Amino acid sequence: xxxxxxxxxxxxxxxxxxxxxxxxxxxxxxxxxxxxxxxxxxxxxxxxxxxxxxxxxxxxxxxxxxxxxxxxxxxxxxxxxxxxxxxxxxxxxxxxxxxxxxxxxxxxxxxxxxxxxxxxxxxxxxxxxxxxxxxxxxxxxxxxxxxxxxxxxxxxxxxxxxxxxxxxxxxxxxxxxxxxxxxxxxxxxxxxxxxxxxxxxxxxxxxxxxxxxxxxxxxxxxxxxxxxxxxxxxxxxxxxxxxxxxxxxxxxxxxxxxxxxxxxxxxxxxxxxxxxxxxxxxxxxxxxxxxxxxxxxxxxxxxxxxxxxxxxxxxxxxxxxxxxxxxxxxxxxxxxxxxxxxxxxxxxxxxxxxxxxxxxxxxxxxxxxxxxxxxxxxxxxxxxxxxxxxxxxxxxxxxxxxxxxxxxxxxxxxxxxxxxxxxxxxxxxxxxxxxxxxxxxxxxxxxxxxxxxxxxxxxxxxxxxxxxxxxxxxxxxxxxxx
Amino acid sequence: xxxxxxxxxxxxxxxxxxxxxxxxxxxxxxxxxxxxxxxxxxxxxxxxxxxxxxxxxxxxxxxxxxxxxxxxxxxxxxxxxxxxxxxxxxxxxxxxxxxxxxxxxxxxxxxxxxxxxxxxxxxxxxxxxxxxxxxxxxxxxxxxxxxxxxxxxxxxxxxxxxxxxxxxxxxxxxxxxxxxxxxxxxxxxxxxxxxxxxxxxxxxxxxxxxxxxxxxxxxxxxxxxxxxxxxxxxxxxxxxxxxxxxxxxxxxxxxxxxxxxxxxxxxxxxxxxxxxxxxxxxxxxxxxxxxxxxxxxxxxxxxxxxxxxxxxxxxxxxxxxxxxxxxxxxxxxxxxxxxxxxxxxxxxxxxxxxxxxxxxxxxxxxxxxxxxxxxxxxxxxxxxxxxxxxxxxxxxxxxxxxxxxxxxxxxxxxxxxxxxxxxxxxxxxxxxxxxxxxxxxxxxxxxxxxx
Numbered sequence: 001x002x003x004x005x006x007x008x009x010x011x012x013x014x015x016x017x018x019x020x021x022x023x024x025x026x027x028x029x030x031x032x033x034x035x036x037x038x039x040x041x042x043x044x045x046x047x048x049x050x051x052x053x054x055x056x057x058x059x060x061x062x063x064x065x066x067x068x069x070x071x072x073x074x075x076x077x078x079x080x081x082x083x084x085x086x087x088x089x090x091x092x093x094x095x096x097x098x099x100x101x102x103x104x105x106x107x108x109x110x111x112x113x114x115x116x117x118x119x120x121x122x123x124x125x126x127x128x129x130x131x132x133x134x135x136x137x138x139x140x141x142x143x144x145x146x147x148x149x150x151x152x153x154x155x156x157x158x159x160x161x162x163x164x165x166x167x168x169x170x171x172x173x174x175x176x177x178x179x180x181x182x183x184x185x186x187x188x189x190x191x192x193x194x195x196x197x198x199x200x201x202x203x204x205x206x207x208x209x210x211x212x213x214x215x216x217x218x219x220x221x222x223x224x225x226x227x228x229x230x231x232x233x234x235x236x237x238x239x240x241x242x243x244x245x246x247x248x249x250x251x252x253x254x255x256x257x258x259x260x261x262x263x264x265x266x267x268x269x270x271x272x273x274x275x276x277x278x279x280x281x282x283x284x285x286x287x288x289x290x291x292x293x294x295x296x297x298x299x300x301x302x303x304x305x306x307x308x309x310x311x312x313x314x315x316x317x318x319x320x321x322x323x324x325x326x327x328x329x330x331x332x333x334x335x336x337x338x339x340x341x342x343x344x345x346x347x348x349x350x351x352x353x354x355x356x357x358x359x360x361x362x363x364x365x366x367x368x369x370x371x372x373x374x375x376x377x378x379x380x381x382x383x384x385x386x387x388x389x390x391x392x393x394x395x396x397x398x399x400x401x402x403x404x405x406x407x408x409x410x411x412x413x414x415x416x417x418x419x420x421x422x423x424x425x426x427x428x429x430x431x432x433x434x435x436x437x438x439x440x441x442x443x444x445x446x447x448x449x450x451x452x453x454x455x456x457x458x459x460x461x462x463x464x465x466x467x468x469x470x471x472x473x474x475x476x477x478x479x480x481x482x
Numbered sequence: 483x484x485x486x487x488x489x490x491x492x493x494x495x496x497x498x499x500x501x502x503x504x505x506x507x508x509x510x511x512x513x514x515x516x517x518x519x520x521x522x523x524x525x526x527x528x529x530x531x532x533x534x535x536x537x538x539x540x541x542x543x544x545x546x547x548x549x550x551x552x553x554x555x556x557x558x559x560x561x562x563x564x565x566x567x568x569x570x571x572x573x574x575x576x577x578x579x580x581x582x583x584x585x586x587x588x589x590x591x592x593x594x595x596x597x598x599x600x601x602x603x604x605x606x607x608x609x610x611x612x613x614x615x616x617x618x619x620x621x622x623x624x625x626x627x628x629x630x631x632x633x634x635x636x637x638x639x640x641x642x643x644x645x646x647x648x649x650x651x652x653x654x655x656x657x658x659x660x661x662x663x664x665x666x667x668x669x670x671x672x673x674x675x676x677x678x679x680x681x682x683x684x685x686x687x688x689x690x691x692x693x694x695x696x697x698x699x700x701x702x703x704x705x706x707x708x709x710x711x712x713x714x715x716x717x718x719x720x721x722x723x724x725x726x727x728x729x730x731x732x733x734x735x736x737x738x739x740x741x742x743x744x745x746x747x748x749x750x751x752x753x754x755x756x757x758x759x760x761x762x763x764x765x766x767x768x769x770x771x772x773x774x775x776x777x778x779x780x781x782x783x784x785x786x787x788x789x790x791x792x793x794x795x796x797x798x799x800x801x802x803x804x805x806x807x808x809x810x811x812x813x814x815x816x817x818x819x820x821x822x823x824x825x826x827x828x829x830x831x832x833x834x835x836x837x838x839x840x841x842x843x844x845x846x847x848x849x850x851x852x853x854x855x856x857x858x859x860x861x862x863x864x865x866x867x868x869x870x871x872x873x874x875x876x877x878x879x880x881x882x883x884x885x886x887x888x889x890x891x892x893x894x895x896x897x898x899x900x901x902x903x904x905x906x907x908x909x910x911x912x913x914x915x916x917x918x919x920x921x922x923x924x925x926x927x928x929x930x931x932x933x
Contacts, residue, residue, distance in 0.1 A: 174507040174528035
């Protein structure tokens with residue numbers, strides 16, 4: 001492996017995070033809060049560490065798949081480690097694993113929190129927590145690719161591949177750099193539009209920023225203890241629902257709309273399946289909770305918000321859905337596993353993987369009855385490469401493996417089965433709230449340090465699509481000449 | 483510029499690499515998904531899988547808005563069809579690779595009536611390059627500028643040569659003016675100043691007027707005898723073109739080809755050459771056909787390894803001039819250390835031509851790039867510009883007053899039919915052709931030679 005290049009690129013990311021810490025610092029100054037050094041200290045540390053790494057002399061700028069995966073995993077881990085320092089230094093989340101859990105939850109756009117009284121936190125800390133959603137949503141490496149001058153030729157696509165979700169990552173235009181810029185451009189514009197809409201609903205500017213960051217990154221940190229339910233506004237719920245669903249759509253879709261290829265955009269198979277699942281779940285839950293709310297439209301108001309929030313893996317709540325009937329809660333668990341579209345800012349297994357898996361299953365059934373028939377699998381109008389099919393199957397198997405292994409470890413804490421299972425599913429899927437003791441109005445502080453670390457690992461693995469993080473912890477990675 | 487490349491074979495990949503590194507927006511179309519995958523992983527380009535000659539594939543690649551389409555699939559007819567479709571879709575310019583000798587005669591027709599901006603024939607150009615080296619065997623490589631009026635010649639300094647330990651400034655003794663443009667030493671490249679000291683094993687690129695060059699080679703003991711008899715191993719397209727060129731300039735040519743039918747064809751096409759049916763990789767056959775009496779051997783089989791082995795054997799037999807054709811550049815670096823000085827890569831020659839064409843397109847206003855060669859594994863570029871209206875900054879002032887970039891040298895100025903090997907007192911005039919050698923890459927305008 002090209003260790004020098006890995007260090008150099010990782011250093012650049014640290015420098016970038018050092019500068020990003022100035023944003024909450026500004027918030028801190030505006031609100032005249034006293035945590036200047038809690039932000040400035042880590043920022044200077046990051047700049048120094050990143051600056052030192054720039055002194056490493058790089059012999060070859062070729063970044064192969066292995067380096068791409070490794071840099072991604074290392075960068076996310078280091079970002080979370082440095083990023084949690086402000087929480088600890090300010091004393092608002094003094095214990096390391098709590099702060100680390102909170103930060104990982106931020107960057108991975110999970111939105112699960114260990115803070116029981118969010119409203120008591122300072123504005124600077126709240127901003128940093130939510131801003132990490134926004135950065136983590138589209139990805140910090142994509143950001144680096146978009147802003148930094150490029151030296152390594154086309155091999156940097158491997159960085160983007162390692163960070164962007166989905167089984168097939170392509171480029172929108174011929175250059176990685178412009179692809180990254182287009183993605184961030186769409187992202188920024190959509191975030192700004194949402195902020196304007198929220199401001200129109202008389203939400204305060206600070207709350208609008210926090211909510212928009214949480215929605216755009218499909219994160220889910222809120223500045224109220226009761227999440228979106230705390231605003232109790234139909235208008236805000238509708239705005240947030242619509243934008244959550246939009247951010248859960250593959251960004252290629254928006255690019256196709258942008259360049260005027262409407263037909264192509266709406267033929268997108270994954271997006272259609274996504275909306276079919278969304279509408280179906282909304283109606284089903286509304287019918288199931290009819291008894292709780294009395295009339296269908298109220299039930300639909302809460303069910304549609306919650307379905308959008310869970311399938312896009314955002315994790316906002318407009319109602320404490322812990323009190324919903326079992327069937328509705330189970331639908332939510334299923335949605336947590338499914339997740340959003342590939343190429344969006346959401347997490348989970350991704351709709352397209354499940355569609356592909358379903359088609360594979362269908363083919364295998366056909367082959368059972370007619371063993372000699374030759375059946376190809378088509379997705380988005382193109383026959384899929386066997387390598388992609390294999391990748392999807394491996395992903396599903398590994399996902400289940402990690403899910404059940406961490407389920408066992410977390411169950412040692414002795415919480416209810418529902419809480420334990422949903423906590424693992426929600427962290428691996430980057431959703432946020434779980435059920436029972438870890439429901440939307442509660443938090444994750446009840447877990448032991450071990451469980452928090454395991455769930456932090458789950459969140460990173462879920463956000464980076466498993467393999468980069470596994471590679472980082474695999475012994476074979478560190479054997480020379482391997 | 484927005485460039486679409488159809489067919490990523492040898493030339494295609496070379497072009498993809500060079501054009502994407504020069505910062506163009508490149509889209510590659512190929513039939514083989516694996517090739518597309520590899521290209522996208524290696525270079526900053528977009529890949530598409532499909533038949534590039536179809537309307538659908540070209541539309542998806544955005545050919546309509548493309549500045550240039552390069553068709554480099556293995557089939558000439560497909561390439562021509564690609565270009566026709568691209569023109570209909572609205573591509574501004576098209577380049578096709580056409581290599582079948584049968585189409586060679588109708589090039590003007592194709593360029594005018596089929597609206598191809600350029601037709602590239604890698605085999606023909608490789609043959610021309612080889613023929614040029616054979617006419618001046620002392621050089622390892624020759625690059626020509628100004629329609630052949632100026633040559634840039636590469637020579638390796640052998641151990642014990644009077645050039646060892648010589649300063650560059652000592653070479654231009656008396657009236658003789660020899661200009662060393664670039665020196666390759668191991669992995670390093672220098673654009674030398676007068677104080678630079680040469681060593682054995684250096685590969686130097688130099689230019690001079692024809693009499694000075696001849697004098698230089700004679701006095702420094704680098705002269706090789708004129709080539710009269712040439713043995714060509716492998717009678718493919720390059721072999722055929724080359725044999726035609728050489729026999730017409732009066733050399734004796736012997737072609738060894740292993741396919742019997744092809745031999746008959748060759749005998750028909752190149753009546754003056756002796757065609758031998760046999761396996762050129764057999765030592766006995768080479769000996770029997772008189773390798774030791776030949777002045778030059780050209781290894782042109784389709785397999786790189788065979789060419790290298792044949793060339794090494796010829797070196798062992800003290801054949802004065804050995805030329806090796808290489809298709810893959812993967813291990814080009816080791817060939818010099820094997821004593822193979824003259825290595826010809828057809829795909830690089832074609833790619834260089836297309837790249838110089840795109841650079842000339844890039845600035846249609848200022849001084850256009852007329853010729854471009856890449857030397858020393860692409861680390862150094864030699865370019866020929868025509869000084870135009872907009873080059874006021876460099877025109878009319880003595881060269882010593884110009885603040886040139888580092889690692890850059892003005893090798894020659896061609897004014898009408900006069901060659902000037904410039905000193906600090908010379909000036910560039912409007913309409914001059916200027917040959918620049920530089921380690922700074924991607925110059926596309928004469929003004930860029932200034933700091």
